Amino acid sequence: MEFAIPEKVAIDLEQFKAFLKANLEPHLAGWYKQEVIPPEFIQKMGHDGWLGFRQENGRIVEQSALREAILFESLAKLSPGVAVAILVHISLGTAPLFLFGSDELKQRYLPSAIKGETLLCLGNTEHKAGSDVASISMQAERVEGGWVLNGTKAYVSNGAISDLALVTAVSHPEAPRNNRLSMFLVDLSSRGVARKKLNKQVWIPSDLTRLSFDNVFVHEENLVGEPGRGLQQVLATFTQSRIPISALTLGTAVGAFEMGLDRAKNREIFGQKIADFQAKSFEIADFYARIEAARLMVWKAAWTRDQGKDFRLEAAMAKYLTVEIARGVGLWAADLFGAASVMQDHPVHKYPMDAWASSLGEGTQDVQKLVIFREIMKK
Numbered sequence: 001m002e003f004a005i006p007e008k009v010a011i012d013l014e015q016f017k018a019f020l021k022a023n024l025e026p027h028l029a030g031w032y033k034q035e036v037i038p039p040e041f042i043q044k045m046g047h048d049g050w051l052g053f054r055q056e057n058g059r060i061v062e063q064s065a066l067r068e069a070i071l072f073e074s075l076a077k078l079s080p081g082v083a084v085a086i087l088v089h090i091s092l093g094t095a096p097l098f099l100f101g102s103d104e105l106k107q108r109y110l111p112s113a114i115k116g117e118t119l120l121c122l123g124n125t126e127h128k129a130g131s132d133v134a135s136i137s138m139q140a141e142r143v144e145g146g147w148v149l150n151g152t153k154a155y156v157s158n159g160a161i162s163d164l165a166l167v168t169a170v171s172h173p174e175a176p177r178n179n180r181l182s183m184f185l186v187d188l189s190s191r192g193v194a195r196k197k198l199n200k201q202v203w204i205p206s207d208l209t210r211l212s213f214d215n216v217f218v219h220e221e222n223l224v225g226e227p228g229r230g231l232q233q234v235l236a237t238f239t240q241s242r243i244p245i246s247a248l249t250l251g252t253a254v255g256a257f258e259m260g261l262d263r264a265k266n267r268e269i270f271g272q273k274i275a276d277f278q279a280k281s282f283e284i285a286d287f288y289a290r291i292e293a294a295r296l297m298v299w300k301a302a303w304t305r306d307q308g309k310d311f312r313l314e315a316a317m318a319k320y321l322t323v324e325i326a327r328g329v330g331l332w333a334a335d336l337f338g339a340a341s342v343m344q345d346h347p348v349h350k351y352p353m354d355a356w357a358s359s360l361g362e363g364t365q366d367v368q369k370l371v372i373f374r375e376i377m378k379k
């Protein structure tokens with residue numbers, strides 16, 4: 001059993017931290033104020049090889065899940081909101097295209113996606129269907145040469161900044177429940193697409209956008225994967241994305257912990273530092289231990305995937321445990337800052353809010369427990 005980070009990943013991590021220091025940290029406060037992530041930043045990430053895939057001898061290959069997890073933790077520690085925008089582009093946009101797209105679609109879009117020049121998002125959730133993915137109602141009607149889409153995707157991260165969206169829709173209404181959906185790649189500049197940026201209070205500065213489709217024509221070749229397999233494809237997309245979102249959530253916990261620890265070491269009340277109260281020192285010890293346990297779970301999930309093994313159980317446990325710890329440590333850290341913590345522009349404010357957001361993406365805590373239980377019962 002080997003717990004050390006592989007040497008190559010350790011080198012990448014140091015380079016990535018230097019990249020973030022130069023290209024993210026000086027701008028973060030401004031991006032939070034404006035609630036935007038400049039596309040140039042994502043392009044710079046792509047050009048420097050930080051967007052999850054790379055070109056190798058003319059082929060596009062996915063980076064290891066462990067490397068991605070380690071990089072996501074360090075990015076989310078600084079900004080879970082920026083991290084989620086990157087995660088969505090890589091794991092909910094580029095990855096399903098890589099996994100299920102035809103050779104033609106991949107050749108057309110992947111080279112620019114991995115450089116961050118073409119941005120992707122995933123539109124699945126509707127007002128009446130979130131966890132229960134099979135119940136979505138967006139319609140895909142067959143017409144000559146393609147499909148016509150009608151409906152609304154209620155909550156789409158990166159919907160405002162993306163060029164393309166992977167969208168699930170009912171293409172086979174008469175088929176059994178599990179074979180009714182297909183996945184489509186939609187150009188968001190198409191006629192009939194409308195975007196409405198929503199006023200959310202989590203994962204700032206990323207956007208959350210409602211995408212409406214009114215008679216949007218999609219060419220036959222933009223059907224992603226197999227007709228009628230949209231449900232399985234979107235669930236597989238969430239399963240693989242549970243590892244990076246667990247790492248992102250771990251980074252949220254670590255960012256909160258470090259800020260809280262710093263406060264506890266420096267803030268004096270009743271004539272002593274907060275950290276000198278034994279009650280607080282026990283909390284610090286408790287959170288540190290539980291963060292480390294959650295990290296080991298994330299790494300195990302990533303390692304399992306990198307071994308080519310079934311990682312559904314590990315990924316769901318990683319998501320479940322990291323959300324639990326991020327929620328606890330986020331509130332703890334905010335508490336240590338007292339009243340100042342409720343100010344929206346206070347740096348600690350984002351951590352409890354973003355831990356809350358993490359509990360929703362790629363399946364709620366209840367959904368993780370459903371997956372964990374199902375996998376236990378298979379054993």
Ligand SMILES: Cc1cc2nc3c(=O)[nH]c(=O)nc-3n(C[C@H](O)[C@H](O)[C@H](O)COP(=O)(O)OP(=O)(O)OC[C@H]3O[C@@H](n4cnc5c(N)ncnc54)[C@H](O)[C@@H]3O)c2cc1C
Nearest residue numbers: 122123124125129130131132155156157357360361364366
């Ligand atoms: C910031 C943010 C970004 C998002 N980005 C995207 C995106 O990019 N693309 C996208 O498609 N969606 C996105 N979503 C939507 C997200 O995926 C859904 O919110 C999530 O899947 C839950 O669906 P829901 O909101 O409809 O809640 P529901 O599914 O209605 O769940 C409500 C409650 O019921 C519980 N529950 C559900 N099923 C069960 C069950 N079987 N047993 C027990 N309890 C259950 C849930 O745990 C929850 O507590 C985003 C959401 C947020 C908040």
